[in-house]
Amino acid sequence: MKKTLKWAIAGLVAVVPLALSAQAANYTYVGAKKCKMCHHVEYTSWQTTTHAKATDVAKASKTRKYGPECLKCHATNHDANMPGVQCEACHGPGSAYKKFPIMKDRAKAVANGLNIPSQATCNQCHTGQGHSHKVDFKKEINNKKAIHKFKHPIK
Numbered sequence: 362m363k364k365t366l367k368w369a370i371a372g373l374v375a376v377v378p379l380a381l382s383a384q385a386a387n388y389t390y391v392g393a394k395k396c397k398m399c400h401h402v403e404y405t406s407w408q409t410t411t412h413a414k415a416t417d418v419a420k421a422s423k424t425r426k427y428g429p430e431c432l433k434c435h436a437t438n439h440d441a442n443m444p445g446v447q448c449e450a451c452h453g454p455g456s457a458y459k460k461f462p463i464m465k466d467r468a469k470a471v472a473n474g475l476n477i478p479s480q481a482t483c484n485q486c487h488t489g490q491g492h493s494h495k496v497d498f499k500k501e502i503n504n505k506k507a508i509h510k511f512k513h514p515i516k
Contacts, residue, residue, distance in 0.1 A: 388454035388474040390438045393447040395459060400448070406510035412446035425492065434486035434493065446486075451478045 397404035407413050419435040420427045437443035437450040449455050453476035463469045476482065480498040489495035501507055 389456040390440075390443060390449050391455045391459055392443060393437075393445075393449075395455065396448040399461065399464065403448075403509045403511065406505060407448070407508075410505070410509060411507050412450075415446045416441070416444035451482050452476050 393404060393407070411418070415435040416432070419425075419431040425431075432439045432441060434446075436445065437447040438454070443449075453474045455474070457473035458464055458470040458475040463473050464475075467475075471477065478498070483496050483498050483501070487493055487496045496507075
């Protein structure tokens, strides 16, 4: 009986952390309007960018037929209900990091799904193939026509 109990406890010790991490990784998208509440400067600036208008641009194209495959890059989470390249397209689904106590601590926010954009983030859509053009993240990070203005500028 004691042996069985020990194995059961050992099994729980091994399985529970895996289950918790799997649950923690199950983040959902909340939409740019939720981000606006705390990131007003960035949101207002983002609205004027090419990324914000990406779905409209794809729909209006005279050279390519618009279809669901366009949403892969021209909408957040490949979802027509999340038009444009919203905050979470680059920063990851915000359901777990959107709360102020988490967001104010970068390490906690990252642990809860916040993605710090990098060249790899851009490369998901900016492949250089077809009509997509390659971008250099380091050169584009302060391009306010494409990304957004930062409350605390990145140097």
